[in-house]
Amino acid sequence: MLTAFARAFKTPDLRKKLLFTLAIIVLYRLGSHIPVPGVSYQNVQICVEAAQKGNNGLFGLVNMFSGGALLQITIFALGIMPYITASIILQLLTVVIPRLEALKKEGQSGTAKITQYTRYLTVALAVLQGTGLVATARSGALFSGCRVSTQIVPDRSIFTTVVMVVTMTAGTAAVMWLGELITDRGIGNGMSILMFISIAAGFPGALWAIKESGKLAGGWIEFSTVILIGFVMVGLVVFVEQAQRRIPVQYAKRMIGRKSYGGTSTYIPLKVNQAGVIPVIFASSLLYIPLLVVQFGGGNSAWATWIQQHMVDGKPPHTVVYFLLIVFFAFFYVAITFNPQEVADNMKKYGGFIPGIRAGRPTAEYLSYVLNRITWPGSLYLGLIALVPTMALAGFGGANQNFPFGGTSILIIVGVGLETVKQIESQLQQRNYEGFLR
Numbered sequence: 001m002l003t004a005f006a007r008a009f010k011t012p013d014l015r016k017k018l019l020f021t022l023a024i025i026v027l028y029r030l031g032s033h034i035p036v037p038g039v040s041y042q043n044v045q046i047c048v049e050a051a052q053k054g055n056n057g058l059f060g061l062v063n064m065f066s067g068g069a070l071l072q073i074t075i076f077a078l079g080i081m082p083y084i085t086a087s088i089i090l091q092l093l094t095v096v097i098p099r100l101e102a103l104k105k106e107g108q109s110g111t112a113k114i115t116q117y118t119r120y121l122t123v124a125l126a127v128l129q130g131t132g133l134v135a136t137a138r139s140g141a142l143f144s145g146c147r148v149s150t151q152i153v154p155d156r157s158i159f160t161t162v163v164m165v166v167t168m169t170a171g172t173a174a175v176m177w178l179g180e181l182i183t184d185r186g187i188g189n190g191m192s193i194l195m196f197i198s199i200a201a202g203f204p205g206a207l208w209a210i211k212e213s214g215k216l217a218g219g220w221i222e223f224s225t226v227i228l229i230g231f232v233m234v235g236l237v238v239f240v241e242q243a244q245r246r247i248p249v250q251y252a253k254r255m256i257g258r259k260s261y262g263g264t265s266t267y268i269p270l271k272v273n274q275a276g277v278i279p280v281i282f283a284s285s286l287l288y289i290p291l292l293v294v295q296f297g298g299g300n301s302a303w304a305t306w307i308q309q310h311m312v313d314g315k316p317p318h319t320v321v322y323f324l325l326i327v328f329f330a331f332f333y334v335a336i337t338f339n340p341q342e343v344a345d346n347m348k349k350y351g352g353f354i355p356g357i358r359a360g361r362p363t364a365e366y367l368s369y370v371l372n373r374i375t376w377p378g379s380l381y382l383g384l385i386a387l388v389p390t391m392a393l394a395g396f397g398g399a400n401q402n403f404p405f406g407g408t409s410i411l412i413i414v415g416v417g418l419e420t421v422k423q424i425e426s427q428l429q430q431r432n433y434e435g436f437l438r
Helices: 002-010 012-031 041-053 057-065 081-096 098-105 108-139 158-185 190-200 203-213 217-242 278-297 302-310 316-337 340-349 361-386 388-392 407-428
Strands: 244-251 253-256 259-262 265-271
Touching: 002 012, 002 407, 012 158, 012 190, 012 407, 081 098, 081 108, 081 158, 081 190, 081 278, 081 316, 098 108, 108 158, 158 190, 190 407, 203 217, 217 361, 217 407, 244 361, 265 361, 278 302, 278 316, 278 361, 278 407, 302 316, 316 361, 340 361, 361 388, 361 407
Parallel strands: none
Antiparallel strands: 244 265, 253 259
8 A cells, every 4th residue: 555655656647636636635724724804713712612512513514514614614614515515406406407407418518517507506505604604603503502602703794794704605616616626637526525624634633532521541442442433334334335236238239331349248337325425415404404493493482392302413303313314315316316217228229238138118127126126225324324423422421423433424535535546546557557456
C-alpha cells in the first residue's frame, strides 16, 4: 500500500492531481472555520461546547455534512447539503417531467443543461436554508438550553440578516465551484470528496469525546470498543457494497459484409445496495420534519409533547419508524432509478439476450424479479447499519451523536473511499500493471 502511494506521487500528472485535490481540501476546511459577519464568535463557542455535551440531534445530519461548520455558523455553514438536495430533486424530477427525461437522453449536452439547472436550484435552496438558519440562530433554537443562545446574533437589523444570508449563499456557491474543480482537475468526484472530508473531520473530536465521557479505565475501554466496532463495520460495509448479482448477457453475431460483429458475452451488475446512502438521507430528513414543526409551532399540545418524548434518537417508536422508512425508500429509489423495461428494450435493440429468457417483456419481468429479490437484503442491511449508533452506545451514556461510525457517515466514507481508490488504481495501471492495490 505504501509503495503504491509512493508510485502515485512519482507519476508527474497524477502527483499534480493529488496535490491540487489536497489544496482544494485545505481551502474548504479553512472556510469552514471563518465565521459569518454579524455572529458573536465567543457566544457561538460557548453554545457549541454545551451542545457537544448534550444532545443536538435535530441539526446533527446537516452539521455532519458541513463538517461541523453549521453549528459554528461559518461562511461554509450550509456546506454541500443544498447541492445534494438539488441533485436528488432533479434526479427525481427526471422521472416525472418528460422534458428533463429527454435532456437526459441527449447525452453530454443534455447532461450539461441538467447540471446547470442543479446549480440554479442549489443557489435557491441555499438562500432558503440560509434564511432558516439565521432565523433559528436569532430565536435561540439552534442551541436549545444554552444560556447565551439568544445572543449569538447581537444585531437583529435587516441589513445584518441580508449580509449573513448572502454570505452563506456565496459560501455554498464557492463550495460547489471547489467540488467541480476537483472533478475536472483533481482525483475523484469533487462533491463526494468534500462530503468525505466533512464527515471525516468530525471523527477525531467524536472519538475523543467518547474517551472523555467513558468511565472504564479512564474511558480507554469505551474508546477501544468503538474503534473495534468501526473496523468491523467498515469490513461489513465494504463486503456488502462490493457485492453484486451478475446477470449474464449474450449478444448475437451479425454479419455486415464479410465481417462478423457481436457474439460477445457480458453481464449486468445489480448491486445488493443499489440505492446507496440515499434512503438513509431521505428517512433522516423526513423524521426531522415533526421535530421542526414542534419546535417552531407545536406549543405545549399533547401531540407535540408525545413527539418530543418519543420521536427522538433511542426511543422505540423513532427506531421502528426510522427502520421502516429506510426499507421503503430503498425500494422507492431503486424503482425510479432502474427501469427494467428500458434495459430490456436496449438489449433487444442491440441483439442482446439473457440465456434462457426471451427478449422483450419476459426479460424485463426477469430483471424486475431479480432486482426485488436483492433489494430486500440491501434495504435490511441499510436499516441495520443506520441503527448502529442507537444499539452500540446504549450503555455509553446514550450520547448517540458522539458515535462517529454511524450509518450515514460510514456508508459515505466507505463508498467515496472505494471509488477514489479505483480511480487512482486505474490511472496507475496505465503505467504499472501492479496498480494501486496488489
